[in-house]
Amino acid sequence: MAKLHVELVTPERILLSIEAEEVVLPAHSGLMGVRPGHTPLYAALKPGPLEIKCADKNFRYYVRGGFVEVGPTQVRVLADEAEEPSALNPQAAQKRLAQAQEKLKGMPLDNPEHAKLSTLVEEEMALLAMAAH
Numbered sequence: 001m002a003k004l005h006v007e008l009v010t011p012e013r014i015l016l017s018i019e020a021e022e023v024v025l026p027a028h029s030g031l032m033g034v035r036p037g038h039t040p041l042y043a044a045l046k047p048g049p050l051e052i053k054c055a056d057k058n059f060r061y062y063v064r065g066g067f068v069e070v071g072p073t074q075v076r077v078l079a080d081e082a083e084e085p086s087a088l089n090p091q092a093a094q095k096r097l098a099q100a101q102e103k104l105k106g107m108p109l110d111n112p113e114h115a116k117l118s119t120l121v122e123e124e125m126a127l128l129a130m131a132a133h
Helices: 090-104 112-132
Strands: 004-009 014-020 022-027 030-034 041-053 058-070 074-079
Touching: 004 022, 004 041, 014 041, 014 058, 022 058, 022 074, 030 041, 041 074, 041 112, 058 112, 090 112
Parallel strands: 004 074
Antiparallel strands: 004 014, 022 030, 022 041, 041 058, 058 074
């Protein structure tokens, strides 16, 4: 069976470089699956789960956005941040989520902070969803 060469890179380091059967990514249009022979593309990533499926083991990470470069035989994930599920702190995420939601109450949409807080809400909700699985 054909394989994909998958690299997961953050600004600090290469987290993973491996051969895999499939990668599932949190693209802005929804979860996107990539298998060998996929049409080349570049896509922005939103916060959410990244799963790399290998024959003998699956790798899961929470990514806080970034980009992906896909080719027929390779996937390069350039993540802003990536964490293994065991490193996630749901209690801290819940606290950040509650604080951001409280600040958003009654805030006008044209307030410069509104977009930043809305993004934070989306990130923390995605983190909590992944931590729950």
